[in-house]
Amino acid sequence: xxxxxxxxxxxxxxxxxxxxxxxxxxxxxxxxxxxxxxxxxxxxxxxxxxxxxxxxxxxxxxxxxxxxxxxxxxxxxxxxxxxxxxxxxxxxxxxxxxxxxxxxxxxxxxxxxxxxxxxxxxxxxxxxxxxxxxxxxxxxxxxxxxxxxxxxxxxxxxxxxxxxxxxxxxxxxxxxxxxxxxxxxxxxxxxxxxxxxxxxxxxxxxxxxxxxxxxxxxxxxxxxxxxxxxxxxxxxxxxxxxxxxxxxxxxxxxxxxxxxxxxxxxxxxxxxxxxxxxxxxxxxxxxxxxxxxxxxxxxxxxxxxxxxxxxxxxxxxxxxxxxxxxxxxxxxxxxxxxxxxxxxxxxxxxxxxxxxxxxxxxxxxxxxxxxxxxxxxxxxxxxxxxxxxxxxxxxxxxxxxxxxxxxxxxxxxxxxxxxxxxxxxxxxxxxxxxxxxxxxxxxxxxxxxxxxxxxxxxxxxxxx
Amino acid sequence: xxxxxxxxxxxxxxxxxxxxxxxxxxxxxxxxxxxxxxxxxxxxxxxxxxxxxxxxxxxxxxxxxxxxxxxxxxxxxxxxxxxxxxxxxxxxxxxxxxxxxxxxxxxxxxxxxxxxxxxxxxxxxxxxxxxxxxxxxxxxxxxxxxxxxxxxxxxxxxxxxxxxxxxxxxxxxxxxxxxxxxxxxxxxxxxxxxxxxxxxxxxxxxxxxxxxxxxxxxxxxxxxxxxxxxxxxxxxxxxxxxxxxxxxxxxxxxxxxxxxxxxxxxxxxxxxxxxxxxxxxxxxxxxxxxxxxxxxxxxxxxxxxxxxxxxxxxxxxxxxxxxxxxxxxxxxxxxxxxxxxxxxxxxxxxxxxxxxxxxx
Numbered sequence: 093x094x095x096x097x098x099x100x101x102x103x104x105x106x107x108x109x110x111x112x113x114x115x116x117x118x119x120x121x122x123x124x125x126x127x128x129x130x131x132x133x134x135x136x137x138x139x140x141x142x143x144x145x146x147x148x149x150x151x152x153x154x155x156x157x158x159x160x161x162x163x164x165x166x167x168x169x170x171x172x173x174x175x176x177x178x179x180x181x182x183x184x185x186x187x188x189x190x191x192x193x194x195x196x197x198x199x200x201x202x203x204x205x206x207x208x209x210x211x212x213x214x215x216x217x218x219x220x221x222x223x224x225x226x227x228x229x230x231x232x233x234x235x236x237x238x239x240x241x242x243x244x245x246x247x248x249x250x251x252x253x254x255x256x257x258x259x260x261x262x263x264x265x266x267x268x269x270x271x272x273x274x275x276x277x278x279x280x281x282x283x284x285x286x287x288x289x290x291x292x293x294x295x296x297x298x299x300x301x302x303x304x305x306x307x308x309x310x311x312x313x314x315x316x317x318x319x320x321x322x323x324x325x326x327x328x329x330x331x332x333x334x335x336x337x338x339x340x341x342x343x344x345x346x347x348x349x350x351x352x353x354x355x356x357x358x359x360x361x362x363x364x365x366x367x368x369x370x371x372x373x374x375x376x377x378x379x380x381x382x383x384x385x386x387x388x389x390x391x392x393x394x395x396x397x398x399x400x401x402x403x404x405x406x407x408x409x410x411x412x413x414x415x416x417x418x419x420x421x422x423x424x425x426x427x428x429x430x431x432x433x434x435x436x437x438x439x440x441x442x443x444x445x446x447x448x449x450x451x452x453x454x455x456x457x458x459x460x461x462x463x464x465x466x467x468x469x470x471x472x473x474x475x476x477x478x479x480x481x482x483x484x485x486x487x488x489x490x491x492x493x494x495x496x497x498x499x500x501x502x503x504x505x506x507x508x509x510x511x512x513x514x515x516x517x518x519x520x521x522x523x524x525x526x527x528x529x530x531x532x533x534x535x536x537x538x539x540x541x542x543x544x545x546x547x548x549x550x551x552x553x554x555x556x
Numbered sequence: 557x558x559x560x561x562x563x564x565x566x567x568x569x570x571x572x573x574x575x576x577x578x579x580x581x582x583x584x585x586x587x588x589x590x591x592x593x594x595x596x597x598x599x600x601x602x603x604x605x606x607x608x609x610x611x612x613x614x615x616x617x618x619x620x621x622x623x624x625x626x627x628x629x630x631x632x633x634x635x636x637x638x639x640x641x642x643x644x645x646x647x648x649x650x651x652x653x654x655x656x657x658x659x660x661x662x663x664x665x666x667x668x669x670x671x672x673x674x675x676x677x678x679x680x681x682x683x684x685x686x687x688x689x690x691x692x693x694x695x696x697x698x699x700x701x702x703x704x705x706x707x708x709x710x711x712x713x714x715x716x717x718x719x720x721x722x723x724x725x726x727x728x729x730x731x732x733x734x735x736x737x738x739x740x741x742x743x744x745x746x747x748x749x750x751x752x753x754x755x756x757x758x759x760x761x762x763x764x765x766x767x768x769x770x771x772x773x774x775x776x777x778x779x780x781x782x783x784x785x786x787x788x789x790x791x792x793x794x795x796x797x798x799x800x801x802x803x804x805x806x807x808x809x810x811x812x813x814x815x816x817x818x819x820x821x822x823x824x825x826x827x828x829x830x831x832x833x834x835x836x837x838x839x840x841x842x843x844x845x846x847x848x849x850x851x852x853x854x855x856x857x858x859x860x861x862x863x864x865x866x867x868x869x870x871x872x873x874x875x876x877x878x879x880x881x882x883x884x885x886x887x888x889x890x891x892x893x894x895x896x897x898x899x900x901x902x903x904x905x906x907x908x909x910x911x912x913x914x915x916x
Contacts, residue, residue, distance in 0.1 A: 286840065290758035290905025293589065350759065458902040460894050472792040475784060522894050527840035529849075530898040 109252035109415060116371035117254050117364050119186075119234040124360040125221060126184025129196065132218075132353045133177045142173055145210050146203065149483045151503050153208040153496050157544075162206050172199040183225070186235020190226070197222035208496055209489045213264075213452045214354040220260055221361065224421075227414055228253035234375065247383075256418055257364050260425065262322030267429045267450035269318030276455075277315065281307035282526040283456035284314075291348060301348075317341050325365035338362050349453065435548075440525055441555035442494055459491035459533060461521035463504055466539075468514040476504055476517075492523050494534070494549050501540030517541040531555065591829040592753035592763050596744070598828040603647040603818075604741040610640035611737060615730045622723045625714035627707060634700055638807065640733075641693045645811055646818040647737070649774040652766040653752070654743035661774075662688045664733045667781075667801045669694035671702060678721045683728040691729045694801070699726050702804030758906050765906045768831070772896045775819055779889035782812040786875045787882050795879075797872035806870030813864050816889070820857040831900075838903035849903055853895050860888040 136142065146169045154161045176199045182192025201219045204210070229249050231237040238245040276282045285307035292298045300306050317337060324334030342355035363371075376382055432445030439446060440455050463476035478487050481503055490496035501517040508515040516539040522530040531553065534540070538551040614636035621629040644665060651661045666688035673690050677683070685691040699722065704710040713722055743749075755763040780790075781801075786808075788795035800808040823831050832850060841849040863885040868874050875882055 282840070286902065286905050289837075293756035293758075456902055458898045460897045467792055470792065474792040475789050477790065522898055524898045524902055527838070527902050529841050529843060529852075530894055 111251040112248040113251050114368035115233045115249045116368050118230040120371050121364045122230040123184050126180050128357050128360050129180035153499050175199045186231035186237050189231030189237050193226040209486045224256045263425050264450050265318050265321045268452045271451045272315035276526050281311045284311045286456050286527045438555040442549040442552045456526050457492045459523035461491040464518045465515040505541035589753050589756045594829040596752050600650050607643040607647040608737045610643040611734045614640045637696050642814045645815040649771050652770040654740045654748050660740050663736050664692040667694040669698050671698050678725045681721050695729045697802050697804045778815050783886045795875040800872045808871035809867050809869040816861050856892045860892050863888040
């Protein structure tokens, strides 16, 4: 009977997910992730970006419509970054792990939600990783928590806690690869060709970078890498090759493109694909001690028969609520990147559904935009000095991103209204995709202040 | 395992050693870039040299004028200042590195001048020149063209009771401009000029990226400050004639035109390597009638210059009398901004910004 089969299936999956496996991969992940987050927080602070991105601007581009801006002020923002740094240390050391990972997730995500301007796929990824890590028992061994609270100590964790992180990483790569299956990327080697043209001065390799063939090789290799890497990493046999590819790929992107700590994050987090044995040896090398915690030699073996008993072994009860939450999370993770199919727009042009979809380094879009206000009473027009409202970084980001353009127009309209002038707001703008000649972008006859929300981006001139 | 980690660390160390470390001289590309050397030697240095020569000349002539303030001396002095101001237009586009460190452009050419402030300070014999709108070329314009409605009135001031206060201020302004241009020129001839061609590439912070960013920003100033603002495009079509660059001498259009022409010349760089050579290599761009990016830009430069040429001086009157003729010039300059900011930068792979930030 189908119902029986369905229950069997659920039971089967649940059994697999709750199989107890060694903690080592998760412990490595915790340390590496915490360390990278600490580094990245300090780096962000050191570059003065807290001030530049979150304190200096007078307006922010909220994700929740322009009427609901997250509260911010300098002491609060700096506190959040301090919390971020401290909780990253907590994650790394496994100290008050649950609280640390919750605080890290909340502070990091809050900062990211303040302003669309700073959206980066890798920040989104960090939020997701922190969210998933929060539910895992990554502190049950090789952590200060397990020293301080010996009763929680356990050398085993349920399979899902490792699988969830692996699956999230796989989703990132796979969707990033699928996104590269487009005409420009594959058959024009764009924007790769544009990017590489500017690397002619690169030591030794510069002369190769500017060759057309190189752009094609990089485009195709990048696509194949993204699509296949998760499978390579899941496969026991191909894993070493896969990880070598991860290191090579991300080092290359780090050398060529200004993408911050992202390459190091990926090189670090993909370690979680290695077997428990591998991680155990890693810990033994670093720790210079042997961990005699297993009665059975092989670890990470997913069969249920591989029962591990240790003195500290404590059965983790199956938490169906948590498993359901993860099921919902991953269903969304599979659907959200596909949401742009709901609209017929040219995704790269209108960017309807572009964010949160793992479109990483996919296009070169540049634009130019000037807002023009029309005094409704006098019908006279005036060019707006956008710099009076937005930072240089915000201006640069908004000129190619329609939802930000709309928000900016509303900010401007509101400002005039506060000064007692009712205005319509228009934009004279152009944009270019992948180095093609600029085209008109926003329809210059549409009063942007009259558009409150932007489900339908018909106010963007069609890209034909 | 250990072996693998060692290899990994070695590779990392190898790559790490120089990435993103532009401060470290060992990490800069050892070969200075030929194009950057050309830009330095045939575009930037001559422009500063010329601007410096002309302001020195103006100061020399100012001494004759101060000694014997007469109609005979006033003409050549005014000419010398106009020539220096025109020469400055060719040097104002390099506001990065040494020039940006000392905010050269704002120091020598902030307009409109605060004429009330200047006169007040002359009265108080205060020549400290603490604000940018109290000095620079626009202040010179006030002092030789604007302190009286006729030449007789102006000369009367320079021969009157407070003549010494006026000439002291005049000299202070001249020396200020001269010193500032000299110091930037000297840095270019010395340390900065040496490192400029070695900071190769197109990424943020590279010499070429700074050069192009400054170039575009300066072009935008022609259209915004020099044209759009006085024409009233930023003030609901209420013209602001007092906002022109040269309000008293009445040759704002001439200055703006010189500025635009100098940008065109910088683009072409005559017989030397410059922006045009790179733009000629851009292939992804196809104009409406199949033109290349270079052809499109050349045509747009010429249109902008042509439209600006027919705007009559004094600009402060034209903005009140003939909106359309000034607006035509504005629109052509504006279209050029679009080509520069979008097509040129994306074609060359330069990001339009000075500040660094991550992408993904």
